[in-house]
Amino acid sequence: MSDFTSWWSEETGAQELNGDIRSPASGPSRRALLKAGVAAAAVAPFLMRVDDAIAQGITPKRGGTLTSLLTPEPPVLMIGVNAQGPTLTVVSKIFQPLFTYSPTLDFVPVLAKSWTISDDKKVYTFRLQENVKFHDGQPMTADDVIFSAMKFWMTLSLRARIVFARIEKAEATDPYTVVITLKESYAPFMYGFGGTGFTIVPKHLYDVADLRNNPNNAKPVGTGPFKLVEWQRGSFIRLRRNEDYWKPNQPYLDEIVYRIVPDSQSRAVALQSGQVQLAGGNDIEPFDLPRFQAQSNLSVTLKGWEYYGPLAWIDINKRVKPLDDVRVRRAMSMALDRNFILQKLWFNSGKVATGPMCETTKFYDATVKLPPFDIAAANKLLDEAGHKADGSGIRFTIRHMPLPYGEVWTRLSEYFRASMQKIGINVTMDTTDAGGHTARMAKWDYETSINYIYQVGDANIGLEQYFTSENIRNVAFNNVGGYSNPRVDELLAKSRYATDPAERQKLLSEFQRIAVDDMPYLFLIQMSFPTYTTKRLNNVITTAMGISGDFDDVFLA
């Protein structure tokens, strides 16, 4: 039942930065492309996906209902008010961003036709699509964009507040042009200003005092290809085609129905029996992956998690002896067979971790390597550190708080315990439920636990709060383990403002090396949640947002 599995979330704290985000195509070529109108070449593969399909002989077909799964049920279907994964999966069909990200984390225009960035990386000028209407018929204009950025997101989203606080001013030079001026250059700005992290809400409905309790939260009004028509709590959510969608003839689907099925077995049954055509995120337990891979009417992909970049690690409270000893942490890391974890627990959905960053995250350094799996060496290291085994072969005992988000995480904790046993570390389990887990992490009331974090493209948005000493505080999803290395603080601070990609690479490479040396966390695997679709379903995963895309080109063949 513990299918209160992993709420992946896109909200993750971020600090300042300056400079711009480099798309691979930088300099004049990029500007030329943008001037050419709707982002042509750089993003062409992703805009031409329909044509792709046509090229393959499949013509997009109008009509049909897509039934999907959703786990767990979102508490509320309003962007910004809630940032859990399932919420985003649904509201991303209703609300749209200015731009989104390609699988290589390049930028793909959505409501912004094009944009330019000033040379000092401080002024961002967005040109908007002109025929976009909200679901209530009102046109979307620059005012809505400015309201969304400066009021809506600033009020509701912690992360947006951190990123958008860099904005000095936002102006509408005409109804379809927005000019954003930053106080100073901030390197990851574009990674906080797109995708599901910044979508446009209607000013005319939300320009009121209490955004969180706005009555319109119950009936979200966006610009997206689908509208919310029915939500039976605990049962299903029904979205229906937006007939006035700004892309002609799109979307193709008539309806999307999200079924809420709290039991993982029941979800697997639903997928297998064809009662649903799409499952992703935490819908299907990893155990079921091989079975579904073998099933001929389904296709399974691991793509679509490039932006979120989930990384699982074992969190260590560095205040607890002997976990404060880096040799102990290294030994623990060496005792873990990450390939076993990946193959036997996650059934190869992902890759083993090599350091604090995922391969898809910007400035990942492939030369950084974790110490290899080696029980003997780990034992030797512990001996050297002075932790001798007693008569029953136990060096010391630590507590471990499993992540209460589902079976596989429990298995991981059991694997951790069994592995630690092999190097003479006795692990006692300290189970708690999800509500208690966060609270105890925040209170530093743990010795070891498991967590997984989203890197959202850039280390300065997704990672730094877990590593810098200014984030050692009694708040969960920060540096609760008490890791402190002045050099890391310095590297991450510099990287925030560095404008030159090469310089950032240098800074972040060093950060990755230190993170592996200090081993504040035992990095385990780079996860990606498989997405299961019936073969009839096309164009589901086309961006780095995966199933949190807008689905305006998804169709049932």
Place this chain on the structure above:
Amino acid sequence: MKSFVRRFPRMAIGSAIILAVIAMAATAPIFFPFSPWDMRGSPFEPPGSPDFLLGSDALGRDIAAGIAHGAWVSLMIGGISTMASLGIGVSLGALAGYVGGRVDDAVMRFAEFFQTIPSFLLAILLVAIFRPSIFSIIAAIALVSWPPVARVVRAEFLSLRKREFVQAAEVLGVSHMRVVWQTLLPNALPPVIVLGSLMVANAVLTESALSFLGLGDANWMSWGFLVGSGRSVIRIGWWISVLPGVAIFITVLGLNLLGEGLQTWLNPRLSKRDMP
């Protein structure tokens, strides 16, 4: 012995099952001299494979070892929680039934209170509050299962107090404590013993349901844990859930048979008629 088996077949079968489970628990360290958490081979080996008599689970742990070691935990949880709730129930029930009046009223309201809140929900809440551990599980089960005991004991006490042999003790000048201990309790006990055997069964079931919901103690291998952990992979390895489930079933069955047997054994009026 033979005639006992013939006269009380249920009790004989029930006791045999329970003795077998106890024996299994006791011999677990001999037949499986390793931790049931040890990963001893490849995952998802079906029952009957060379390394694993009853198959292995998702981490390559031995199901047979899990069932054998888990027997001890399940029985311990069942036994201790039943003892505890019998303790609470008997004392409160005896107090209410013997003292009567306002004390009786207060105790009965208290019991009613516990019976009004859905007991399984309350157990979930208690375990979550005290953090899932073997102690909180035992405490939660004990706390939600004492009211029936208190009711039974109270009813027995009330009816016994009217019985002439109890009044005789009173007239002889026997002290309150002696009346309660020597006269009332021994006579009130048979239904409590029957109830107790059923409560052990219930506790085993409740523990497994809690583990199933992820509220078990991860330091102790229990049957409920096995069933719960195997559920998500039931299609890859049905045996991981089903075999421990069968163990639970057999134990609960044994306890029920034992309870029914005790009932007929301790109640001569039923024993003639109810015997199949």
Place this chain on the structure above:
Amino acid sequence: MTESRLHAMPRLIGWRVLKMALMVLAIVVVNFLLIHAAPGDPASAIAGQSGQADAEFMRQLREQFGLDKPLPVQLWIYIERVLTFDLGVSHRLQRPVLTVILERLPATLLLTGSAFLIALSSGIALGVRAARKPGGIADTVIMGVSLFFYATPLFLVGIVLVLVFGVWLNWLPTFGMETVDVPLHGLARVLDVAWHAVLPVVTLAVFYSAVYVRLTRASMLEVSSYPFVKTARAKGATEHRVTWVHVLRNALLPVITLAGIQAGHLIGGSVLVETVFAWPGIGSLAFEALIARDYDLLLGIFLCTSVVVLVFNLLTDLLYLVFDPRVQAL
């Protein structure tokens, strides 16, 4: 004489309702304290869900939920609100607790109600059949099967039923309460819901059916030995009449009592069943609320389930009152 007894009913019910109200109040207070004793609060749960937190954010959340006030004050505010039938707002769902519960309650009542009725009717019928000839073939089979279900964990029954009927045979839907791909109306919808209800209801019903079979049988045998049964036979009444008119009606009294007590159990059992079958009821909602530390929602659920249990107890007592002329009070 009889009439005056039934005339007194409104007054009796009045008293009972007052007692129930006091009981509910006690439940509210105790649950409130229990729930607040749990580690973690809604703010930390929200932070956990959204994977983000800072001190200011947490403070704002706590202020918003009134968690910054001392516990007795919070309790007092809560009781005041409950007295005006305001159960507060679920912080997680952003909606009034009462609305959420009333939305989910029908599903649970449908599930538990039909399971209860099926369990009761089948349990009584089989119990009567088994008691007809103790030790006979029918008795042995019925008691054997009922013991089997009595001893099998509820969730295991559920899982096996899903596997057999949902997966291998693919006869029945295994989750949800209705087909939503194609919206249905009227009779078609009723049938659809009934179709979806088969497995969860059966899962929940078999256990309780086993309980009622055993109780009915024992009670039938007990009552059969009462002198009035002999009187009925001496009148020349047929065995059929003796069984159904004389024995059964009296044997049902303890069954009614037990059924009343079991209302709470049923709702507890529905947590498991609703989870396994994705039944959108109050049991699974309670579990979600607990995980999410959704205090107001959780308290509201405990309150409502307690009220349901109390109302059910009242109904069975009323039934008893109507059924058994000897009962004078509630």
Place this chain on the structure above:
Amino acid sequence: MAQSASVEAGYAMTKKLLGIDDLSIGLPVYADRPRAVSKVSFSLNEGEILCVVGESGSGKSMIANAIMGLLPRELPVLGGKIDLQGIDLLTQTPAQLRSLRGSRMGTVFQEPMAALNPLMRIGDQIAEVFYVHGLPGKPQQIIDLLRAVNLPDPEALIHVYPHMLSGGQRQRVVIAMAIALEPALLIADEPTTALDVTTQAQILNLIREIQRRRNSGVLFITHDFGVVREIADRVIVMKDGELVEHGTVSDVLKRPSHDYTKKLLAAVPKPNTGAPRPRSERTILKASHLRKTFWRGNKEVAALNDINLDLRKGETIGLVGESGSGKSTFARTIVNLIAPDSGEIRFEGTDLHSLSRKQWKPFRKRIQFLFQDPFESLDPRRSVGDIIAAGPMAHGASAAEARAVAKEKLRLVSLDPSALDRWPHEFSGGQRQRIGIARALAMNAELLIADEPVSALDVSVQAQILDLLEGLRDKLGLSMLFITHDMRVAAQICDRIAVMKLGQIVEEAPAREILSNPQHPYTKTLIASVPGLSGESANHRTVEAL
């Protein structure tokens, strides 16, 4: 049949209704004898009342059940013949038997309190007799029936549930059902045993009256020779499943041929005809203005309504009354099992009522209690030795001392000391009552409150226990308050008799005076109701019956 031919000769004019020939009924393997009923033969004529007399376990009720075809499965008919108006009942199919029950043969059982379905209205239960035999059963018929059994306000009664009726009223309803279809044979199985004596008299009259009116045959089963005298035309006596004697009522009562019959008749309690014992001057127990009120539902019941009683040293006062008269409440008030609302109970001058539990303790030794039910009053889970030793040990005796006392007291009540280590269930009713007496006397009590100590015993055992009590009283100089519902028992053992009714003592006088010259109307009714004393035989009752 041949055997009874001579007896029947005198009744040749009347038609034979029921013939039982060589009837044997088996017992389960674990029973103490192979047959419940062994080769019993007798017959019953129309318009005749035949009494079957015997003590418990004699098999008398089995015969009734065999006739009705209602024997439990484990008691099979092993052989013989039962003939009802030419129909061989033992060869009838269940359905045929069913149609005979109620129509040809009606039955009245012993337990009137439980004989009616508590969930059905009286009218419906009577109507059912008609219904199951395919007859309409009009309301008027039912009302007439209720009237025929002398029930008041039958129009209202048909809507009433059984629990609202008294035992006597319920028994009348059962009789009404039994006679509804005017069966030729009425079987009455101890119909009055559970009833008060005045009610018993009424019911006996009613049965007699109905039998005469309809000329039906009645098979009347009883253990009480008083009842036999009252109602029987002919008598058969059963012992251990065998028929030991039969004859006309006057033959059997006046000239019993079998030893067992003689023994039974001798055991019937008789008034003490010896010289009255002198009354001591010393009062040992004095109750004054004792009151106690109970709440039954929302009705107030005065169990004790200003009770005054003066018991002298060495004296035995019999407290006689019907159920609900408050006599047991009074007994329990004396030993503080029930606290009175007001009034005084002085034991040798000390007011017991005002004592604390601790202050009471010394008096526990001196005042003891003897309970009614020998099967209820001994803790089934303690050995006999422990039961008797409990008193001395509660008052400080060591286990060994207490055991010695227990041994001695067992001898006193004529039980073997080996009983010490045995369990209550190993003893018969009479033996258990002896154990109860030993327990009460273990601390050398001076005052014994005996609450119906012989009512639950068979008549022969009853006589033994009464003899024992009498002997002990004289030997130990006991004072006794003897509570009983049976005037005959009181007359045998008591010096004085107090008659209680509705919480009051209506009359108190020396035993002889009360019997020969009752003053209070209620006392008169009570004495007139004693079975075997009423009707035409009442004139010579003191000589013969008592």
